[in-house]
Amino acid sequence: MVPKTPMEIPDLVLDFIIPATNLAVRRLLHGLHLSLLSNGVAQPDVEHTELVLAEVLNNIVEHAYADRQRGSITMSAHLLQHALAVELTDNGAPMPKNHLPVGEHISKPAIYDLPEGGFGLQMIRALTEKLDYERDGEHNRLTIQIPRTQGAMC
Amino acid sequence: MKLETMAHSDALLIKVVEDRIDAASCIQFKDEMQVATVNAPARVILDMGQVKFLDSSGLGAVVAVMKACAPDTQLELASLTPIVAKVFRLTRMDEVFAIHASAALALTA
Numbered sequence: 001m002v003p004k005t006p007m008e009i010p011d012l013v014l015d016f017i018i019p020a021t022n023l024a025v026r027r028l029l030h031g032l033h034l035s036l037l038s039n040g041v042a043q044p045d046v047e048h049t050e051l052v053l054a055e056v057l058n059n060i061v062e063h064a065y066a067d068r069q070r071g072s073i074t075m076s077a078h079l080l081q082h083a084l085a086v087e088l089t090d091n092g093a094p095m096p097k098n099h100l101p102v103g104e105h106i107s108k109p110a111i112y113d114l115p116e117g118g119f120g121l122q123m124i125r126a127l128t129e130k131l132d133y134e135r136d137g138e139h140n141r142l143t144i145q146i147p148r149t150q151g152a153m154c
Numbered sequence: 155m156k157l158e159t160m161a162h163s164d165a166l167l168i169k170v171v172e173d174r175i176d177a178a179s180c181i182q183f184k185d186e187m188q189v190a191t192v193n194a195p196a197r198v199i200l201d202m203g204q205v206k207f208l209d210s211s212g213l214g215a216v217v218a219v220m221k222a223c224a225p226d227t228q229l230e231l232a233s234l235t236p237i238v239a240k241v242f243r244l245t246r247m248d249e250v251f252a253i254h255a256s257a258a259l260a261l262t263a
Contacts, residue, residue, distance in 0.1 A: 022176070022177045022178035023178050025177065025178070026174075026176060026177075026178050044236070044237075047207075047236070047237040047240075048237075048240075050207065051207075051209065051237065051240075051241065054176065054177070054207075054209040055209060055210055058176075058177045058209060058210070058211060061177070062177070114217050114220075114221060114250065115214075115217070118210075119210035119213050119214065119241075119245045119247075120209070120210035122244060122245055123210060123241065123244050123245065126244045127244075
């Protein structure tokens with residue numbers, strides 16, 4: 001269960017297994033935020049990372065596990081020189097048709113037609129440089145790479 | 155979810171006294187905003203200066219409050235932190251909301 005990033009030894013490896021609840025997601029994000037900051041990742045990159053991971057984790061809680069408050073999520077994050085590589089697995093329902101949905105671009109609609117959801121995937125796609133989904137037996141596996149744009153350690 | 159409200163002559167100022175509006179707190183935010191904006195004047199200014207994290211659930215809640223306030227009351231935003239401003243930009247919701255640099259500037263607008 002290691003992100004496929006051959007050749008490079010990560011500066012930091014963080015592994016989490018959490019129950020699939022909103023509060024557990026919040027606690028994981030808090031811990032990850034502090035770890036990345038204390039390992040020299042620039043504040044904006046930490047914030048982008050937290051946002052992307054909030055979106056994918058919330059998505060697993062709400063859709064793969066359909067808010068049943070049961071099940072677990074495994075996350076392995078590898079801090080590399082130029083990116084954070086993250087692999088997430090869960091045992092929830094597969095994505096529709098076993099594929100990532102295509103992010104709809106929300107144009108400026110009339111006020112009463114404004115969506116109150118669907119923003120997540122837009123943000124995930126905007127902030128990741130790699131996003132792969134695979135259904136593996138009873139598991140969902142999501143592999144994400146979030147670029148480090150500032151002050152990568154050399 | 156803590157909200158502080160302050161009535162001004164033609165606007166109601168609501169300050170979010172929380173670090174985050176996320177999937178775990180968005181329903182509470184929506185409910186408490188609904189209570190806070192009953193009989194609101196023409197403008198409600200939401201000061202988000204203390205909010206350091208807003209995910210898509212939180213954004214959906216802000217949009218829902220804005221829709222619930224319309225058409226008699228316009229929900230405007232103030233003091234967005236950089237990452238919260240980015241969420242509005244990435245989703246193009248910055249084109250939908252009036253966004254002010256600070257609550258003080260919003261009140262004189």
